[in-house]
Amino acid sequence: MSTAAIIVAAGRGTRAGAGLPKQWRALGGRSVIAHTLDALRAGGLTRLVLVLHPDDMNKADRLPLDGVMLVMGGATRTASVRAALDALATDPPDRVLIHDGARPFVSARVIADVLAALDHAPAAAPALAVVDALWRGSDRAVSAPVARDGLFRAQTPQGFHFAPLLAAHKAWPGDAPDDVEIARAHGLRVALTDGCETNFKLTYPADFDRAAALLDARSPTMTDIRLGNGYDVHRFGPGDGCWLCGVKVPHHRALQGHSDADVGMHALTDAIYGALAEGDIGRHFPPSDMQWKGAESHIFLRHAVELAHTRGYALANCDVTLVCETPKIGPHADAMRAALATIMKVDVARVSVKATTSERLGFTGREEGIAALATACLMAT
Numbered sequence: 421m422s423t424a425a426i427i428v429a430a431g432r433g434t435r436a437g438a439g440l441p442k443q444w445r446a447l448g449g450r451s452v453i454a455h456t457l458d459a460l461r462a463g464g465l466t467r468l469v470l471v472l473h474p475d476d477m478n479k480a481d482r483l484p485l486d487g488v489m490l491v492m493g494g495a496t497r498t499a500s501v502r503a504a505l506d507a508l509a510t511d512p513p514d515r516v517l518i519h520d521g522a523r524p525f526v527s528a529r530v531i532a533d534v535l536a537a538l539d540h541a542p543a544a545a546p547a548l549a550v551v552d553a554l555w556r557g558s559d560r561a562v563s564a565p566v567a568r569d570g571l572f573r574a575q576t577p578q579g580f581h582f583a584p585l586l587a588a589h590k591a592w593p594g595d596a597p598d599d600v601e602i603a604r605a606h607g608l609r610v611a612l613t614d615g616c617e618t619n620f621k622l623t624y625p626a627d628f629d630r631a632a633a634l635l636d637a638r639s640p641t642m643t644d645i646r647l648g649n650g651y652d653v654h655r656f657g658p659g660d661g662c663w664l665c666g667v668k669v670p671h672h673r674a675l676q677g678h679s680d681a682d683v684g685m686h687a688l689t690d691a692i693y694g695a696l697a698e699g700d701i702g703r704h705f706p707p708s709d710m711q712w713k714g715a716e717s718h719i720f721l722r723h724a725v726e727l728a729h730t731r732g733y734a735l736a737n738c739d740v741t742l743v744c745e746t747p748k749i750g751p752h753a754d755a756m757r758a759a760l761a762t763i764m765k766v767d768v769a770r771v772s773v774k775a776t777t778s779e780r781l782g783f784t785g786r787e788e789g790i791a792a793l794a795t796a797c798l799m800a801t
């Protein structure tokens with residue numbers, strides 16, 4: 421699935437006060453829009469479309485523009501998005517994320533959740549449930565309570581399957597606060613994903629103080645990156661296929677083990693536990709415990725990923741290498757990536773599966789078993 425991200429940054433920022441439009445103002449020595457581009461790249465997005473005001477096109481060379489397509493914006497946010505969609509339509513991606521340039525602190529976790537939701541819905545958007553009591557007021561007095569149940573504060577990036585969103589925009593007559601409204605009017609179901617308090621939009625002058633404080637407070641633990649590796653081996657025995665990275669690969673033998681012996685998934689699970697300094701599968705699912713006999717390995721992987729989430733980490737990427745002469749892995753590698761991505765609830769672009777032979781040397785070369793190595797990178801959310 422190919423993905424593009426549109427960053428709308430053609431507004432004038434009138435509510436943010438005098439001076440440069442807000443996206444061009446400095447935060448920690450760099451422009452807001454440079455921070456936003458970096459945040460989207462850190463979320464794994466590489467095809468970026470940046471929408472700028474005609475008066476700002478000459479400022480673009482101050483930005484990190486690797487892989488960025490520039491598009492001239494319109495008079496409204498809706499018109500700016502439409503210009504970018506039209507620019508993408510000549511080589512349409514499968515999915516598109518639309519993000520406010522004025523939200524520089526979007527996290528990789530928020531992006532990953534939107535992308536994962538797009539596997540099951542044509543549209544998805546991050547939001548935060550309203551937690552404070554709500555009132556209607558007039559003349560500086562409370563005039564009525566408002567029920568807060570089921571109310572959400574909308575954020576971006578808002579994600580869509582590209583073709584239906586383009587059709588929705590073409591059918592939409594005027595302006596709209598965001599693309600969710602346009603998509604819904606076209607009949608698209610919009611899944612809600614978890615937003616984040618730090619993914620706020622710079623709108624008023626005080627938001628710049630909040631942004632500066634957030635940057636100051638960012639310590640190494642808040643940008644914590646953790647790496648883990650995993651290694652596993654299972655021997656061949658009688659059977660008609662091997663479970664490898666969640667896919668049953670036809671073979672004249674099967675891997676033997678206490679569980680389903682999915683050697684690739686075990687190495688990956690151990691890599692995640694390793695990144696968390698949480699031991700290995702044996703510690704969490706002891707082989708002496710008969711309840712795990714014949715267990716499907718996705719149980720272990722899911723547990724490791726949930727533990728990472730509980731600790732405040734999301735998977736940035738992972739890489740699994742299977743070492744075997746046979747079966748051939750190449751024809752199944754994409755299915756394996758998709759299976760692992762589904763279990764871990766991440767975009768498939770974050771998951772790599774590859775294979776090598778050992779040049780007929782050693783136990784893998786003699787086809788006595790399969791070895792697997794894995795690396796996982798976790799990022800603090």
Ligand SMILES: Nc1ccn([C@@H]2O[C@H](COP(=O)(O)OP(=O)(O)OP(=O)(O)O)[C@@H](O)[C@H]2O)c(=O)n1
Nearest residue numbers: 428429430431432433434435495496497521522
């Ligand atoms: N014609 C427009 C208007 C808005 N935007 C972008 O849409 C995002 C969200 O909009 P908002 O906060 O309303 O930005 P502004 O329109 O710039 O702000 P204001 O309403 O205060 O002028 C911003 O990143 C803004 O640059 C855009 O690309 N084109």
Ligand SMILES: C[C@](O)(CO)[C@H](O)COP(=O)(O)O
Nearest residue numbers: 520574575576597598621623
């Ligand atoms: C798209 C948006 O950021 C969602 O919160 C918002 O609708 C656009 O900005 P505005 O402040 O409502 O003009």
